[in-house]
Amino acid sequence: MKFRVRLLVLGILAVSSACTPTAQDNRIQGDSPAAIMGSIMMLRDRMSEEEGDEFISAVRTLKMVVTDKVRPGDTTPQFISMVRGRTPYEVVQTAKTIRASIPDIRPRR
Secondary structure: OHHHHHHHHHHHHHHHOOOOOOOHHHOOOOOOHHHHHHHHHHHHHOOOHHHHHHHHHHHHHHHHHOOOOOOOOOOOHHHHHHHOOOOHHHHHHHHHHHHHHOOOOOOOO
16 A cells, blocks of 8 residues: 555656746745745745645645655655645645545444
């Protein structure tokens, strides 16, 4: 399962890199966990509340699916490489695709 998700994420990232480029200041920037999170929060602050909530939810989804974390929510090198250079729109679209590919594992009543 982890391999499938990782393969899916890599495929999505390859496809999303072909998107039309936008201004550099609308992309996630940084090399360290603190710089990446600072950039994410700065971008979030420029959005409406609804857009910002969707973006942060997408960031949390991507943090959840990375496989190199020690604790849930870690900002890891894999997560950094997954989001660096991407726009909030690209992050949201990637997270939507990942969410759609994970089967519902809750018990049915």
